[in-house]
Amino acid sequence: MVADRSTLDEIKKQLDKHIGARVRLKTNGGRKKTIIKEGLLEKTYPSIFIVVLDGQGATRRVSYSYSDILTDTVELTVMEGNKKIQCLQ
Structure with a gap:
């Protein structure tokens, strides 16, 4: 799958809606390790x-x-309370 600019722009637009929201990041730590961290989506930039x-x-x-989300290097979940409301993958 070739990522074109419009696909990456669509991911950015989805994230723009959730600036300031609590998110959970699930990343590949290498050697079959998965790292899960939580924080706040602070800001989006063009890339x-x-x-x-x-x-x-x-x-x-x-x-x-944004290509990290597209290639499944990062899974970002937008949280509301302790409930998952949207998963970008």
Whole structure:
């Protein structure tokens, strides 16, 4: 599957609707490891999006590209309370 610009733009538009929302990130940690983190979707840019992770002490931000969602490198779930409302995969 070849990702064209419109597919990546559609993913960005979906994320734009949820800026400030709580999200769960499920990423591939390599060697059959899956890493799950939670945080807030802070901002979207033309090629990447930023998530502020929950943590103790210092604020930690991570960025991913929209192609990471498209290629299933990252699974992003938008949460409402403890309920999943949308999964971008």
